[in-house]
Amino acid sequence: MASNFSGSLTQDSDEVKEMYCEECDRHSDGYATAVAFCVDCVDYLCVACQRYHERHFTTHKIHDSNNMPQEFYFEKCSTHPGQLVKFFCSECNKEACHECRNNEHVNCSDVNHLPTLASEIQESDELINIRKDINQLSKDIKDTEKVLDGKSELIKKQEENATDAIKEQSNKLVATYIQHHQDLIDDFDKTMEETIARLKKKRSELIQKVSEKERKFGEKVRKAETDMRENVVNTNTTFKLLMTEHLNLVGNLKALTVDLEQAQKLGQNYERMIRLITFSEEMEVLDTTEIPGQGCCFGIAYSNSHLVVSYYKLMLHDYLTIIRSSIKILSMSGKIVKSFDNGDYGQDLFNIPYYLTVSPDNTMIYVSDCGRNTVTCLTFDGEVKAIYKDDQLKNPHQLAVDEYGSVYVCGHDSNNVHLLSRDLSKVKILDKSHGIHTPSSIAYCLNTKKLFVGMNQSSIIKVFNVTLE
Template sequence: MTEQNKMIANDSASVTQHDDRVKEMYCEECANHGDGYSTAVAFCVDCVEYKCVTCLKYHKRETQTHIIQDRKKMPQSFYFEKCSTHPQQLIKFYCSVCSKEACQICKDNEHVNCRDVNHLSTLASGIQKSKDFKDLQQNLDKLYADIKDTEKLLNVKSEVVDKQEEKATETCKEHKDKLFKAFKQLHQDLIEDFNMKMKETIERLKKERLELVEELSEKDRKFKNKITKAETDMKEQVASTNTNFKVLRSEHLYLVKNLKVLTSDLDQAKKLGQNCELFIKLQLAKQMCETLTTKY
């Protein structure tokens, strides 16, 4: 294990022995020839392959011009993922043109015309010190700071919005209460107004009734008086007529009686020839006849 990877391994308790970063790179040549796993001690830049001590020794003999990186200089970020299309092959390359990972077979087949296909571990080795990574980190830091600011701003705004909402709800409630109260008062007033009018109308009708009763009573009294007076007048008239009649009758009877006596006296005086007597009686009879003729 390299110093760097040991450092990473000890860095966090969560990093286990199964973590790819703590695995030792093995000799690809041995692995490809089915000779099991041997610890890699160097990397051939030209062949893009890690080599064990033995394979490196023979490789140096065969290919003296190949650039070899020793254990300290060889790419340290090992990637143990296998190709999804070729499960036996390690993913060793990255094509920047296609933005895709590739194994050796993929590289030879799909990216043969791509200009920018590089060894993934070599690309990754300087990543932490690279400008791209630093820029990205800076951007991320800035973005994070922006997000924090935005979050703060949102929190403040959220508080404002909450307060506004609270206030709006309160205002709405107040307004609603006021409206309900006013509406209720209006109805109450209308009912009271009606009650007042009803009371006044009843009072007026009672007064009118009283006046009518009084008026009718007065008329009744006057009518009774009139009738009573008429009755009395008639009775008096009848009584008076009766009295006059009785007086007249008695006078008549008296006159008739006197006339009979006089007639008898006249007959007597005629029979006896008493002419002076006859003369006087004749004058009396004439007067009596005159009286009876004018009166009756």
Template sequence: MATNFSASHTQDSNEIKEMYCEECDSHTGEYATAVAFCVDCVEYKCKTCKEYHRRHFKSHKVQDSDNMPHDFYLEKCSAHPKQLIKFYCSECCIEACKLCKDNEHVKCSNVNHLPTLASGIQNSDDLKNLQQNLDKLSADIKDTEKLLKAKSEVVVKQEEKATEACKKHKDRLVEAFKQQHQDLIDDFDKKMEETIARLKKERLELVQELSEKEIKFKNKITQAETDMKEEVVSSNTEFKVLKSEHLNLVENLEVLTADLEQTQKLGQNCKHFIKLKSTKQLCGNLHRNIEQIQQAYIQHYKFKMFNIQPTELSLESDTIFFTFVEESAVERKVVFNFDIKCDIDLISSLLVLSEQTLLISYYTKFSIPVIIYDVGTSHANYMDDIKFDAKPFGITKVSDYKVAVTFPDKRMIRMITFSEDMKVLDITKIPGNGYCTGIAYRNPYLVVSYWNPASIKILSMSGEVVKTFDKDDNGQKLFIKPWYLNVSPDNTMIYVSDRKEHTVTCLNYDGKVKAVYKDDQLKRPHQLAVDEYGSVYVCGFHSGNIHQLSSDLTKVKILVDKNDGLDQPRSVAYCPNTKRLFVGMPNKIKVFNVSLE
């Protein structure tokens, strides 16, 4: 039965004992034993192909099995894997298949059938000459081996002599070098003893001198501290006086009330009438005093330490070591700004985790890029990209290396813990209790905004609902689409942006509305940021601006707008340490340096 002929069947294989039909191998890929050879075609044929060939090519000389070449060379051509190598070009000194012969050796005049050329190789002059040449090479190699051995003995003796001389010279040089070092060490030890004695004396003198300067410095800074305390105490003297007057008002009111009750009980109508008139007049004075106290101005200030290096010059010349800066207003201005290119088309939320770490929630992708930026320049580098199975939206800081992120589509919140080098250590899922969007952390709770139904919920860190705010005292809806939220620095107020109502609402933690901000220049408010003084910054997505509001949602100013390069600002974050405001827009984050007016 015919079988497939493998390319592994080579001339050296012990399994191949007979030639196969080239016609069958070429056209059907089957193996068939060759029983004839066409001299004109230079091809081996099986019985069937031989009969077919004789019938159609009657002029061709076909040799039978006894007379055909039996020195088979079954290697395939590397250029034509289906062709056997059957020829040898004596001009090019290279073997060839039929295709190579017809194409590449067409101009060669000495291309012959390989088995025919090899038939007389055993008795050829070439083989005899080659054998003689090999015998001569063998004899030359033996003679060369004897010569190399004799020369090697001379080389070894020379090497031994040179090595011994080199070692002796090396030992002499090393010994001389060691002696020089020892001389240097001995000389240094002598100088060191002299120097130590001198330094001990100088140290004693220095200690005495520094001790005297330390006493002077302590006296100076103690006096500066005393002056500072007096200035701080006197900064709100008027308010403290009013506080004392308030106590007097309370006592006077109690006395007047007691006198009226006494004259009324005793039935002393005349005294009661006179007391009533005098009390009425005093009540007017009391109301004016009360109003004065309620409207009393409190001086705001921030303690500031001067960065003084305690050098000898500063100890003798400087007198101011710390002071406080009055902050009569929290209105801020933009000093200069720069951009961070981030190639993110939809920045949902920004979070300043530290002075050099900015996190972005990227709602159109399933990731949160982590950006590390240099606070001293406008240069920023992507550090990592945290992948998720859902789209992140709101993000808030829980601790220095932990954040909480909302995933509205999954109705869940994830707590992400980082290492100091901002590698993710742990991600914990907690129930979101609805389509959660904005999020803020108020120890030990999470404050979250929701759609459908629109509400604000206070959650425990395990996701349990503690409070829900969705209606006011009259049963009316508080919000239509509460988009983002934030909390005040003292954790007493919640600020919520409503993108449908174009408002910002201030609630306390009992759900009572304290203030509502609505302005024609604020359209589609998005993320909110709050600074250390309680000022609120809100993005106007359609109005293209950032509104600065006081803690009671009074408009301070439009801090930046389209003239400052804003285009559809969606997110905002504030860094209290660097006084920088980060505004997220499509494919860019603008960074504004802000300061008090």
């Protein structure tokens, strides 16, 4: 090391440089304070190294501590990391350390010691002229400040005059506005009085009409009470007859159930249908169309003139009950267009896919699997895009999708409704704090932006306003 710093480093004037002996640093890894500088070797020397140097290099020029240059360049050489860069070769336009100077620049004639070069620059005529120019520039700046101060006073006076003019004009505008405002209030008060008079007249006429309707309504109520009493008597008789028929139907139903179980054990198949019903605006049935089914149909959705249907079968094999589930896309005539039941590696895609729905752009199918407590998103080509599974979703039931692609799914046994993004990322959960308990059915209204939730153990349908946050 050629130098060390001590003291405050906040400003250049606070730096105190202490030079160290380069011979000790180079040969013994020791540090000693430099008291002399060899001009020929360009090295800083301690007391001991100075004595040795003067004894063996009698022709070398030595500067004492008062006249030796002050080192200021402390960058390490990229070629010799142990050496400091302290020379500059004007011929090569390149910096150099002690070793670079003795090797790469040995034949160069203009290699200068950086601190010595810097001290020569300090005493150069160019620097003296620059300082003179700076002093003249400082004087010019002060003269300019005086001119600007004079201009500033003129501008300030003009600003005061402009402010007074603006204030005067503002006062006139305010007075005009106040008068205009009062005229508007007077016109409104006059209109309000005329309106109140008309309303009072209409109120009197309305009271007369309501009194007449109330009288007629009372007559109808009294007649309805009489008719109701007669109907109650007739209803009691009819109810007794219905109870007798109900008991007969229960017996027949039990017998049919036993026959059905026996037929399933024997592997018999029953005809299954998907029935399309057309309603009028008055909700009267206009037409029904039956499409042959492919098994027990549970979830169903319509998309691009096709039906997307989930199927669930219980099959008896070697005295074991086996579950077979699938999602099928049918034409409106019942023809199977596509069927999804296995994954890429032959595994079952679903366990019990009770419910499903389709995205608004008819590109994705969302399926709730109550057997696995999951929601699966797949394309119309059967490619699984995402599967949602969460500890807070148990026995998922019906789903709904809004116009933005957000998915809503009922967690029947977890007593909540999960709001999911288009890629099945969890967004929010509606739970018991929102009045949700055993939700089974759900629907979304595009016109009103409302979400309707039906609950299995309640006669109440919860209605939520859906907003984007």
